[in-house]
Amino acid sequence: MKRLLIPLAALGLSAATLSLPAAAAPTWVSDPLAPKAADAYSNASFWLDANGAALKKATQYRLDAKDVPKLVRPQTQTADGKPGMTAPTGDKPVATRTKNVNLPKTIGKVFFLDRKGDYRYCSATSIQSTHRNLVATAGHCVYEHGEDVFAKWVFVPGYHQGKAPYGVYAGAYAFTAYDLDTYDDYDGDFAFVAVHNGFRLAGEKKVTFREFKAWQGDKWVKPHEITAAEYAKCELDLGGCWSEGKDTPADKVGPDYPGAVLEKEEVDAKTYKDAKVGKGNGFKLGEPVTVPVTKAEHDAYKGLGTKAVDKRGNHTITTYYVQKWVKPGTSRKYYLPEYVIGLAKDAGRLGDVVGGQGIAWNQPMNQQVMAFGYPSAPHPDGDRPFTGTTAKWCSGKTGTKTYQVNTFKVETHQVLKCSMTGGADGGPWLLKYDNNKRTGYVNGVTSLFHDQDGNDRIDFISSAYFDGEVADVYNKANYTATKSVVGPNGELPS
Numbered sequence: 001m002k003r004l005l006i007p008l009a010a011l012g013l014s015a016a017t018l019s020l021p022a023a024a025a026p027t028w029v030s031d032p033l034a035p036k037a038a039d040a041y042s043n044a045s046f047w048l049d050a051n052g053a054a055l056k057k058a059t060q061y062r063l064d065a066k067d068v069p070k071l072v073r074p075q076t077q078t079a080d081g082k083p084g085m086t087a088p089t090g091d092k093p094v095a096t097r098t099k100n101v102n103l104p105k106t107i108g109k110v111f112f113l114d115r116k117g118d119y120r121y122c123s124a125t126s127i128q129s130t131h132r133n134l135v136a137t138a139g140h141c142v143y144e145h146g147e148d149v150f151a152k153w154v155f156v157p158g159y160h161q162g163k164a165p166y167g168v169y170a171g172a173y174a175f176t177a178y179d180l181d182t183y184d185d186y187d188g189d190f191a192f193v194a195v196h197n198g199f200r201l202a203g204e205k206k207v208t209f210r211e212f213k214a215w216q217g218d219k220w221v222k223p224h225e226i227t228a229a230e231y232a233k234c235e236l237d238l239g240g241c242w243s244e245g246k247d248t249p250a251d252k253v254g255p256d257y258p259g260a261v262l263e264k265e266e267v268d269a270k271t272y273k274d275a276k277v278g279k280g281n282g283f284k285l286g287e288p289v290t291v292p293v294t295k296a297e298h299d300a301y302k303g304l305g306t307k308a309v310d311k312r313g314n315h316t317i318t319t320y321y322v323q324k325w326v327k328p329g330t331s332r333k334y335y336l337p338e339y340v341i342g343l344a345k346d347a348g349r350l351g352d353v354v355g356g357q358g359i360a361w362n363q364p365m366n367q368q369v370m371a372f373g374y375p376s377a378p379h380p381d382g383d384r385p386f387t388g389t390t391a392k393w394c395s396g397k398t399g400t401k402t403y404q405v406n407t408f409k410v411e412t413h414q415v416l417k418c419s420m421t422g423g424a425d426g427g428p429w430l431l432k433y434d435n436n437k438r439t440g441y442v443n444g445v446t447s448l449f450h451d452q453d454g455n456d457r458i459d460f461i462s463s464a465y466f467d468g469e470v471a472d473v474y475n476k477a478n479y480t481a482t483k484s485v486v487g488p489n490g491e492l493p494s
Helices: 037-057 178-183 209-214 228-236 269-274 295-300 350-354 468-478
Strands: 028-032 072-075 084-086 107-113 119-127 134-137 151-157 169-177 191-195 198-207 219-226 242-244 261-267 289-293 306-309 315-327 333-348 358-361 368-373 392-397 402-405 410-417 428-434 439-450 460-464
Touching (some): 037 107, 119 439, 134 350, 134 439, 169 468, 219 228, 295 315, 358 468
Antiparallel strands (some): 028 169, 072 402, 084 358, 107 119, 134 191, 219 333, 261 315, 410 460
């Protein structure tokens, strides 16, 4: 994110003439991702095209598994005000006797392009908001090194093995801590992103040129190959056909010519007998070929081969071939345009489709939480137990104190014993998780991974402590309105 600083002198003012109260330090910033429907449509289509090929190609954003920072110097609790909560929304609970953990519908992956153009992902969750359109994730999964926002940012709830069962939700506006955006300070490594309505591809449809021209969504021309005769008629009918290339004969070349192709050339018996054995134009090509024929075929044959009739009256024809090395010719091709539009479907507001987790701030330490995410990075020792294709979880109590992490300017991270690796960053820490309702309160998002016992295995994850400043950023994002990316017929809204 770039900011324009204007000198006072340029405004015709001086510091001495200003008599304003000192402003409080800012706690939040906001940046546009893709506010316009056309840009959001393009971003969602990018990830869904070719049966989600880009989704499957993406790798976790954190690649260096050996760069694992240590937790140091435990601190006292960092609450900066009264505890607070916003309740979750979602489906009505379904009666169940299972002792297994029911994964929330709200969790998924965020996908984006980094500065190098590489396809990346992090974990995230849908969170309750006024317009039911908010995603919570790690700040570093939205802002690259605390600077510009990532390109083509989308959220895919319920992501499972390359599928987007509830559609793709393109990011519209991002909100994060001022200190993360300005100083890359991971005490503020969280973000809330307001997303547009979900988006699904719904196939394609062949249309007339007039319909094609009027269509405001995805559209393309498919070339359909036709014959020269059809092309001539098409030209007369002014049908918009076109041709490519030209007709050129094959040229005879030597066998060592780059791209030379071997063809057989029929000759008479004497020419074949006199030909050399080896590789080259006019050299013998295999043995003579003798085939049985009928008497009528035998009598009618006027070719270069030899005819024969054996004692039993069997008729045969023997043909002879030599080598002919050529550079292939080309042929002109003719095409008729087929006009195709891409159909899309509005999947609705995120919170209406999958619900939204609650959020909690200024909560006591040493509380039971469930952390969810899509880990895929190896441990520092190289072992890779996770694939990133399915969601995983950790359960336990957060530490009794917050910790510093010097490498990332962290002073007050909360910690959880957990072996999830990179790719799980951005995933929610859910307080008071109801396994029946599949809802809880987001009280953190995975930020960093740690190897405290030095055995080259991740054993702790950490998150920004959710305090009043986090609540302030959430409240700014909470009222952000977004829109549907496609109209009722799958077109871009005007």
